[in-house]
Amino acid sequence: MRILLVEDDAEVARFVKKGLQEAGHVVEHAANGRDGLFLAASEQFDLLVLDRMLPGGVDGVRLVETLRSQGSRTPVLFLSALSAVDERVRGLKAGGDDYLVKPFAFAELLARVEALGRRPATDAPTTKLRVADLELDLLSRTVTRGGKRVEVQPREFRLLEHLMRHAGQVVTRTMLLEKVWDYHFDPQTNVIDVHVSRLRQKLDKGFDKPLIHTVRNAGYMIRAD
Amino acid sequence: MRILLVEDDAEVARFVKKGLQEAGHVVEHAANGRDGLFLAASEQFDLLVLDRMLPGGVDGVRLVETLRSQGSRTPVLFLSALSAVDERVRGLKAGGDDYLVKPFAFAELLARVEALGRRPATDAPTTKLRVADLELDLLSRTVTRGGKRVEVQPREFRLLEHLMRHAGQVVTRTMLLEKVWDYHFDPQTNVIDVHVSRLRQKLDKGFDKPLIHTVRNAGYMIRAD
DNA sequence: GAGCCACGATGCGCATCCTGCTGGTCGAGG
DNA sequence: CCTCGACCAGCAGGATGCGCATCGTGGCTC
Structure with a gap:
C-alpha cells in the first residue's frame, strides 16, 4: 500500500x-x-x-x-x-x-x-489516474492535460497508463516491453523511444512543466516535477 | 442513507x-x-x-x-x-x-x-452493465456471455452498450443512428441491420435464450426474456 | 396463397489508421 | 573532444474496421 x-x-x-x-x-x-x-x-x-x-x-x-x-x-x-x-x-x-x-x-x-x-x-476499481494536471480516464479511454482533451493512440494509451500507474518511479525499458508490447525479448529497435517521443509531443508540448522524464541508462519516469 | x-x-x-x-x-x-x-x-x-x-x-x-x-x-x-x-x-x-x-x-x-x-x-461510476448472463465491462472494453469472453468490434461495442443502457426498452433506429453512428440523417442503407446481425452471431448463437429482440417497425430491444 | 415489406446474412472493397523501422541529429557525460 | 544513448521526422507496410450491395427469409395483408 x-x-x-x-x-x-x-x-x-x-x-x-x-x-x-x-x-x-x-x-x-x-x-x-x-x-x-x-x-x-x-x-x-x-x-x-x-x-x-x-x-x-x-x-x-x-x-x-x-x-x-x-x-x-x-x-x-x-x-x-x-x-x-x-x-x-x-x-x-x-x-x-x-x-x-x-x-x-x-x-x-x-x-x-x-x-x-x-x-x-x-469497491471502486480505479477509473482515473492523475499526475498533476494530467488525467487519464480508463472508462472513456480518454486523456486530458489541464482540462484539455488530448488524442492518444491505443498503444500510446497503454504506455501512458503504465507510466502513470508507476508515477514517481522509474520504469525500465524492459518493463515497458513486457507490459505494453508483450515482448519478452529485445526487439533491437527504438520502438519505445519513438512512442515516448510521440507521447511527449502530445502531452508536454505547449506546457512549460514536462511530465515525462528521461532517466539515462535506466528508463522513464512520469512525475509532476 | x-x-x-x-x-x-x-x-x-x-x-x-x-x-x-x-x-x-x-x-x-x-x-x-x-x-x-x-x-x-x-x-x-x-x-x-x-x-x-x-x-x-x-x-x-x-x-x-x-x-x-x-x-x-x-x-x-x-x-x-x-x-x-x-x-x-x-x-x-x-x-x-x-x-x-x-x-x-x-x-x-x-x-x-x-x-x-x-x-x-x-465513487463507483458504473463500470459494468449486465443483462441476464451478458456482461459488458466499460473499463476493459470487454464483453462476456455466460462467463465466456466474446470478441466485439468498437462499433459493435457502442451499439451493445447503447442497447444495454436501455435494457427492456425499445431502441429505435433513429436513436441508434444518432447515438452510435453520430448520423443525423438516414443513410438509406442497412448499416444497423448488419451490425445487429453481427452482434447476434457473437452473442446469441449457441445460447437458447436470445437477448436481442427485434421489434418490427420500431427498432430493437435487449432483454433477458 | 401471392405479393410486399421489413429484417437478416454474407462477401467484398475501400479507406483509414496505426505501428514499427530507418536514418540522421542532438546532447549529456566521461 | 568523443562516444553512446536518446530523440525525432518521415515513410511504408499491414491490419482492421466499416459500410454497402446483394441476396435470402419470414411474417403480415389483402
Whole structure:
C-alpha cells in the first residue's frame, strides 16, 4: 500500500513511517502542507495520513479540501493533538475519513490505516489516474492535460497508463516491453523511444512543466516535477 | 442513507436513532446481535452502526466477521464502552471501518457516519452493465456471455452498450443512428441491420435464450426474456 | 396463397489508421 | 573532444474496421 505521510514533527514522522514500513507499506513523507499537497496531487497514493496542523500556510484540512475539489477520492486519516469534538467534526466534514487523537498507540493507527486501505481495494476499481494536471480516464479511454482533451493512440494509451500507474518511479525499458508490447525479448529497435517521443509531443508540448522524464541508462519516469 | 443500528441499550438506541433520523437518514433498529445479523443479511444498508458488546451470543465483532465472510462490504461503525486500544484494534481488524468510544458526542457520531457513507455513494461510476448472463465491462472494453469472453468490434461495442443502457426498452433506429453512428440523417442503407446481425452471431448463437429482440417497425430491444 | 415489406446474412472493397523501422541529429557525460 | 544513448521526422507496410450491395427469409395483408 502506498501511503503519504504529512507530518511536521520529525520525531512522530520517523516513528510512524518506520512502523508503517515494517507493516509492509510504502511510505512517502512530506514535512509541510505545501510539499504534501504537491506530492498528493502528482502521484498516486492509497491513503493519506495527515497532521491536522501544519506549518506553511497549507494545513491538513485545507489540503484535503483542495484535493477533494480536484476530484481526488483518496482516503484520508487525520492525526491531531486537537481532541475537542468540534475539531474532530471539522476534520471529518472537510473530507477526512478518520480522525485519530495524539498521543495514540501505534497499533491503533495501524488498524485504522488498514481499515481505510481495505475499502477502495474492494469497491471502486480505479477509473482515473492523475499526475498533476494530467488525467487519464480508463472508462472513456480518454486523456486530458489541464482540462484539455488530448488524442492518444491505443498503444500510446497503454504506455501512458503504465507510466502513470508507476508515477514517481522509474520504469525500465524492459518493463515497458513486457507490459505494453508483450515482448519478452529485445526487439533491437527504438520502438519505445519513438512512442515516448510521440507521447511527449502530445502531452508536454505547449506546457512549460514536462511530465515525462528521461532517466539515462535506466528508463522513464512520469512525475509532476 | 439507510442505516442499521444494532444496540441493546434502549436509552442509547433511542437517542442515536432520533439524531440520525433528524439528519435525514432512514434508521432500522435491532436490539440484539441475532436480529441485527438477520436484518443486515436480508436487507440492503448503506451503513451499520454496531454496539461492540451485545446480548444473545452474537456480538458486534462476530456479526461483522459473519457478514464479511459472506462478501458484504457494507461499512461498519462500532460503538463501545470498551476503550482499551486492544479492543479498538480488534474491532477494526474484524472488518470494522471505524470505532467510537462511549460516551461520545452526537456531532462526532454524525460526522463519522457521514464520512463513512460518503465513499461508496460518490465513487463507483458504473463500470459494468449486465443483462441476464451478458456482461459488458466499460473499463476493459470487454464483453462476456455466460462467463465466456466474446470478441466485439468498437462499433459493435457502442451499439451493445447503447442497447444495454436501455435494457427492456425499445431502441429505435433513429436513436441508434444518432447515438452510435453520430448520423443525423438516414443513410438509406442497412448499416444497423448488419451490425445487429453481427452482434447476434457473437452473442446469441449457441445460447437458447436470445437477448436481442427485434421489434418490427420500431427498432430493437435487449432483454433477458 | 401471392405479393410486399421489413429484417437478416454474407462477401467484398475501400479507406483509414496505426505501428514499427530507418536514418540522421542532438546532447549529456566521461 | 568523443562516444553512446536518446530523440525525432518521415515513410511504408499491414491490419482492421466499416459500410454497402446483394441476396435470402419470414411474417403480415389483402
